Amino acid sequence: MTRTSLLARTALGLVALVALACRGPSLQVKHDVPADLGVAAVVVYPVVLRWEAPAWRAVEVSQRLVDVALAEASAEALFFGPTEVRVYSPEADDAWAASDAVAVLAPYGVRPEGALVLRARAERRVQAGQREMLDSRGRSVGQSVNEAVVYLGTVEVLHPASRTVVLEVSGEAPADPFAVATDDGADPTPELTGLLETLTREALKGLSGTLKPPRAPSPPVATSVAWLPWETLELGPELAGRDVLDAEVLRQQRLRFANPGLEPALLDALARQPAGLYVREAPPGAKLAAGDQVLSLDGRPAPPQALARTRLAPLPVEARVRKASGQIVSLLLP
Structure with missing residues (x-):
């Protein structure tokens, strides 16, 4: 085999890997949502990662899914995150018996x-192959190993009361082996x-059409927040x-993952602040203002979905807030 043909084979291998990495995700959807199903709350369970990873990794990936839900439908339902309920068996058929979610829903009047x-669950598959490397005279000079990593994911929506998977x-x-990290390593996958x-x-x-809020939402108390996840993770x-x-x-990496796109100067400033929600933008006349930090809600940690739920809560929620001036006050939200 000539050097030219060897280089050509190597190039073809690289092109194949690039094509695999650039291919968009192919989706399969199984839809069995009853036409008359109306729900007021969605509980996001911890993502099941089928490989060894720190416990906080599954939590922060799950929280990213909560953030997606809030961006899409925060005024249409109450959303609860993976650390707000105790999940004893994430993949059990009887999801209510496998968690304390029913007790968490009760104060909001949700049956x-x-x-x-x-x-959600995910697995990581590695496809590996070997080939012999030859010099210009056709003599073996070693072997090369090519690996292609593919992630498989499933998001399942379960109606626990009827033990039915409705969606x-x-x-x-595929993982892109040539991708350039732009987040300083905050996201390993x-x-x-x-x-x-x-x-x-x-x-x-x-x-x-399935999500039905339990009551009319009040105006938002903040339109943009940054989440400081130290307590939750x-x-x-x-x-x-x-x-x-x-x-x-x-800390910097976890803060960056929790807040994709956050400007570096604000990242540096928030990395030294206590856990909670930093208000970036708020509507005129709202009880919260830009620069405020929500430290807790009803005495518990304040992830983004907890603040969003104040719009649909049956009773006002007590927020412990550090104002931009440094003063700590208690406010009733919304």
Whole structure:
């Protein structure tokens, strides 16, 4: 084999990998939503990652799916995230018996038959192959190994009261071996994240007309927030085992993943702030203002969906807020 033909074969292999990486996710949808189904709440369970990963990784990926849901339908239903319910068996058929979600829904006046569970799972498949490398005289000079990583994801919408899967969206997305990281390593699996976001959007489209808010939503108290996820991700044990620089890098990465597109200057400032929600924009006359930080809601951590739920809550929610001036106040929202 000549050097030219060897280079040609290598180039073809690279082209094949690029084509695989650039192919968009192919989706399969199974739709069985009853025409008369009306639900007021959606509980997002932790993503099941079928490979070894830190516990906080599944939580933050799940939270990204909650963020997608809020962007699509925050005024149409109450959304609950993976750390707001205790899930004992994420893949059990009887989702209500496998969690305490029913008790979490009760204060909002949502009955078990009026809620759905959205749960996602993902696996990572590696396709590997070997080929012999030859020099210009056709002599063996070693072997090369090519690997192609493909992520498979499924988002399932379950109506636990009837133990029925009303919607299932699945797809796959290849990892791009030549992608240039633009987030300083915040997302170790960007192709998977993008795939699960796409599947979640598709699932919400399939639920069009099914989500019925329990009451008319009040005006939003904030239009843009940044989430500081320290409490929710429970990073304490892992941060304690790192030196100061490594701990700072981890905090920055998790903050960046939680807030894609956040400008670097604000990232640096927020990395040193306590957990909660930083208000970036608020409507004129709202109780919250840009620069405020919501530290807790009814004495509990304040993820984005908890603030969004104040618009649909049956009773006002007590918010502990640090104003831009540094003063800490209590407010009733909305």
